[in-house]
Amino acid sequence: MSFDAVIDVKDVTKRFGGLRAVNKCSLRVERGSITGLIGPNGAGKSTLFNMVAGNIVPDSGTIYFDGQDITGLPPYQLFAKGLLRTFQIAHEFSHMTALENLMMVPSDQPGEDLVNVWFRPDFVRKAEHHVRQKALDVIDFLKLGHVKNELAGNLSGGQKKLLELGRTMMVDAKVVLLDEVAAGVNKTLLQDLAANIERMNQELGYTFFVIEHDMDLIGRLCDPVIVMAQGEVIAQGPMEEIRANPEIIEAYFGSPVEAA
């Protein structure tokens, strides 16, 4: 197969006590795609997602990011490599403005070092100006200009989610892992959020790996959609195919009662 997998999960297993949450799971996320991950509760999708994001270390198997083995690397190292996640519950700094929240994202800014602040103030100023400009560009892209100086804690749920997206743009992430981006967002803002994800994908070349319960959002954004059930990948394809697949409908709707 000659396609360009930016995330390549190979035979990954994770047990919690006696429960095999993820069982020899393999999947790929193609560069430039918006790939969806769905499955009924308990399918193991969050566990898999958390392993890719570096929040859980697999028991066995390998995860490659951009050709490099990243198995077991912590999130901050993945961040440096350009693999970022957003959270279901937005993690904004509520007492900072939207703009300041974005400016916080890049690590190792020269102004963090007192020596620089005292002896190289111009350098600090320039670097900060650069970060600020970048943040303003992101604000502009996401059309959050009218709230840029608002405290992030005062933003609506949907605007906080947009800000989460914006954080990933501050460091030019290669791949963004979107965790339940629709949760707690009203329908109108959700369309706005979806449109921004599509623009980031099409205009800026971001790859997205999306875990989501909102099937309509998955249907709108994602191709392919990967379906997990009981710790394994059971299907992959466009959403129309997934919706028509009786095995998947069964996985969601439940299996018939078995004799004890």
Add this chain to the structure above:
Amino acid sequence: MALIELKSLVGGYGGVPILNGVNIAIEQSDIGVIVGPNGAGKSTTLKAIFGLLKVTSGAVVFDGADITNAQPDKLVPRGLSFVPQEKNVFTSMSVEENLEMGAFTRADDYMPTLKWVYDMFPPLLEKRHQKAGELSGGQRQMVAMGRALMSKPRLLMLDEPSAGLSPRYVIEIFEQIVKINKSGVGILMVEQNARQALAFASKGFVLAGGQNRFTGTGAELIADPEVAKSFLGG
């Protein structure tokens, strides 16, 4: 007259409403089962009935009386009982102490009820002096259900009673729910495995996006292929 009726219930946890007009009505003889895809508002519906979140419009009518936004301490004496999905037992207390806690609101003699609960769940009698935290998942669920029955409810609400249980216990718990219902307690429960739960439901409610999508007997809903498809959106 319905034992409980939800009329166009709207509510949530502040911010975006989760329930956008839910209608449910069941009799005391019913086993009502609420199913639907994730985020449909199933558990939220039970919590809204039990006063655990704010209902912003619509009404909950129990036995002819409006109980919208009434708090749990007022609802239990009226004959409503609720088994949450998680943290539903006092792990450091014995099985019997857990059950006694369920009779907290009662001034009369609860010993007959305790006996009834032990008849319903024989394993609990055997383990009555053991700490609830030492029991298996299935037995804990029995303690939780038994605790909820100690107030002698007319309506027992269960949030995913089979969650996390092995298949053997799932069937056992379901059988016990049917038994509780036959002894005269109305059941309103949320389940993840829709097909299994609808199989013994006298009334089924499929929610999606905080609204009713399909309503019918359990058998009708299982037979309708559109119902199963609705779990994948579209």
